[in-house]
Amino acid sequence: MLEILDYLKDNVLTINLWIITIYLGFEVISKVPTVLHTPLMSGSNAISGIVIIGAIILVRQSASDDYLSLAIGGLGIILGTINVVGGHAVTNRMLEMFKKK
Amino acid sequence: MQYINLLYILSTVLLIIGLRRLSSPATAAKGNIIAACGMGLAILVAMFDPIENDQGNYALIIITLAIGSVLGLVFSKKVAMTAIPELVSLFNGFGGACAVAISIIEVYNFDAATSIGARATTYMALFIGGVAFTGSLIAYGKLSGKVNDWRSGISSYFNLIWLALCLGLIGYEVVAMGQIEYLPLIILAVSLIYGFTFVLPIGGADMPVVISLLNAFTGIAAALAGIVYDNMVMLLGGILVGSSGTILTVLMCQAMNRSLINVIVGGFGGSTASAAGGPEGEVKETTANDTGIMMRYATNVMVIPGYGMAVAQAQKACKELDKSLTERGVNVNYAIHPVAGRMPGHMNVLLAEADVPYNKLIDLDDANAMLSDTDVCLVVGANDVVNPSALDDPGSPIYGMPVLEILKSKNVIVLKRSMNKGYSGIENPLFFHDKTKMLFGDAKATIEKLNEEVKSMD
Numbered sequence: 080m081l082e083i084l085d086y087l088k089d090n091v092l093t094i095n096l097w098i099i100t101i102y103l104g105f106e107v108i109s110k111v112p113t114v115l116h117t118p119l120m121s122g123s124n125a126i127s128g129i130v131i132i133g134a135i136i137l138v139r140q141s142a143s144d145d146y147l148s149l150a151i152g153g154l155g156i157i158l159g160t161i162n163v164v165g166g167h168a169v170t171n172r173m174l175e176m177f178k179k180k
Numbered sequence: 181m182q183y184i185n186l187l188y189i190l191s192t193v194l195l196i197i198g199l200r201r202l203s204s205p206a207t208a209a210k211g212n213i214i215a216a217c218g219m220g221l222a223i224l225v226a227m228f229d230p231i232e233n234d235q236g237n238y239a240l241i242i243i244t245l246a247i248g249s250v251l252g253l254v255f256s257k258k259v260a261m262t263a264i265p266e267l268v269s270l271f272n273g274f275g276g277a278c279a280v281a282i283s284i285i286e287v288y289n290f291d292a293a294t295s296i297g298a299r300a301t302t303y304m305a306l307f308i309g310g311v312a313f314t315g316s317l318i319a320y321g322k323l324s325g326k327v328n329d330w331r332s333g334i335s336s337y338f339n340l341i342w343l344a345l346c347l348g349l350i351g352y353e354v355v356a357m358g359q360i361e362y363l364p365l366i367i368l369a370v371s372l373i374y375g376f377t378f379v380l381p382i383g384g385a386d387m388p389v390v391i392s393l394l395n396a397f398t399g400i401a402a403a404l405a406g407i408v409y410d411n412m413v414m415l416l417g418g419i420l421v422g423s424s425g426t427i428l429t430v431l432m433c434q435a436m437n438r439s440l441i442n443v444i445v446g447g448f449g450g451s452t453a454s455a456a457g458g459p460e461g462e463v464k465e466t467t468a469n470d471t472g473i474m475m476r477y478a479t480n481v482m483v484i485p486g487y488g489m490a491v492a493q494a495q496k497a498c499k500e501l502d503k504s505l506t507e508r509g510v511n512v513n514y515a516i517h518p519v520a521g522r523m524p525g526h527m528n529v530l531l532a533e534a535d536v537p538y539n540k541l542i543d544l545d546d547a548n549a550m551l552s553d554t555d556v557c558l559v560v561g562a563n564d565v566v567n568p569s570a571l572d573d574p575g576s577p578i579y580g581m582p583v584l585e586i587l588k589s590k591n592v593i594v595l596k597r598s599m600n601k602g603y604s605g606i607e608n609p610l611f612f613h614d615k616t617k618m619l620f621g622d623a624k625a626t627i628e629k630l631n632e633e634v635k636s637m638d
Binding site: 081082083086096097098100101102103104105107108109110111112113114115116117118119120121122123124125126127128129130131132133135136137138139140141142143147148149151152153154155156157158159160161162164165166167168169170171172173174175176 | 182195196198199200201205208209211212213215216217219222223226227229231232233234235237243244245247248249251252253255256257259261264265267268271272274275277278281282284285286289291293296297301309330365388391392395398399401402405406408409414415416417419421422423424425426427430431432435516518519524525526530531532533543555557582612615
């Protein structure tokens with residue numbers, strides 16, 4: 080319990096940032112027309128692929144003979160990139176359909 | 181180092197601006213591109229960020245990035261417009277799997293110096309990412325019709341117990357600090373199984389809401405991984421998706437007039453008190469010839485598209501019929517229920533693909549106002565969004581959900597393959613109503629026939 084309190088005390092600035100970002104996330108899309116729900120879901124899904132940064136850092140920190148880490152990290156990069164690239168591409172495809180009126 | 185952080189901040193700002201623009205129709209396309217730029221910048225920075233214990237391995241990183249990009253592009257270009265919802269779910273599952281992959285390696289890199297906070301954070305990333313992964317796969321399976329709904333009275337209790345087991349094991353492992361060799365793998369397994377059992381009992385019609393929720397989970401897993409790696413853009417991007425995904429989930433529930441708890445614990449098609457017997461009466465069948473005549477001499481025709489139109493790929497045929505009728509002085513519009521199809525906005529995308537002008541797509545409230553002046557309502561493969569039980573049967577599971585009040589119009593023609601119930605499994609008294617006539621068959625073939633009938637009358 081004390082450890083948790085210490086952690087909170089030492090990271091007040093970061094915690095502030097979390098709270099502001101949570102609030103920001105709510106605010107940013109508090110008003111969105113229903114027709115955009117699917118493209119928005121798809122777009123934010125692509126953004127959640129930001130987890131790929133972790134996979135890149137993991138691979139960069141893995142020793143070149145640590146095949147397990149390299150393999151799983153590499154797999155993580157592939158899966159994360161599919162999420163990012165595919166997500167943005169499919170969102171773009173959906174939104175283009177709306178554009179031509 | 182400071183410059184690196186500035187670049188990370190820049191990409192975070194791009195992600196925020198992108199998300200903001202995605203929520204408004206006029207700016208959405210640009211928003212998506214801005215967010216993609218933010219993501220690209222973040223990936224570039226992550227590759228050159230001076231980190232401790234850097235081993236390079238750039239060849240592997242570049243090759244895997246290339247493989248992922250090609251696969252992502254191929255998937256997204258090749259998919260049929262009707263299959264986009266399940267593809268989004270699949271992509272989200274991959275993001276969750278990425279979080280699982282990095283967490284499990286981090287878990288095995290723990291040593292005695294790793295703090296309890298770092299352990300707890302990593303395990304939570306593993307757990308939430310795992311649930312997002314397998315949950316998304318089930319959602320994908322349900323939307324593409326590969327997985328059937330499975331529901332039983334005990335499933336919610338079972339899930340609660342299983343969730344407690346996951347969290348209990350994680351709690352023990354975090355405190356005991358790796359006393360049992362294979363426990364991390366067991367935790368991985370129970371987390372993945374929880375994802376399955378969490379989504380399996382939820383009705384297929386609720387999958388859009390579930391996908392949105394699982395997307396929020398992936399965001400939270402990314403944010404937790406951001407804490408592990410002390411990486412700002414992961415942390416903030418993840419929280420942003422987590423919170424915006426949560427609010428989007430709630431908004432989608434509101435569009436169906438349901439609560440999130442109601443969706444998760446299972447609503448549609450479950451035990452329905454008033455379903456005993458169901459609506460009964462005579463079903464009146466009609467012919468393409470009669471319907472063609474009726475439409476040809478109508479002033480206002482309203483098409484109500486649903487998932488059946490998507491399945492039959494009838495949107496282009498519908499556009500042709502629309503053209504023939506319009507040339508003969510009939511006003512044709514499309515009433516779009518916000519949750520028609522398998523995803524909000526599904527019908528808009530589908531009809532836009534067939535070049536139906538945007539201003540012919542009428543949203544729920546405006547459509548309901550126009551329906552009393554409508555001569556013929558043509559329901560193409562829609563069931564639940566036109567179910568009058570939502571208006572007048574307090575015992576119906578969809579009671580209170582806003583629906584298209586098509587019985588206000590003079591005539592209703594329902595295009596349907598058979599008398600099967602809708603996706604939600606709820607009986608629809610509309611089909612037995614005096615004003616309603618059924619036109620059975622494949623929607624595309626039927627609409628093409630209607631078009632021939634209309635043309636042959638000149």
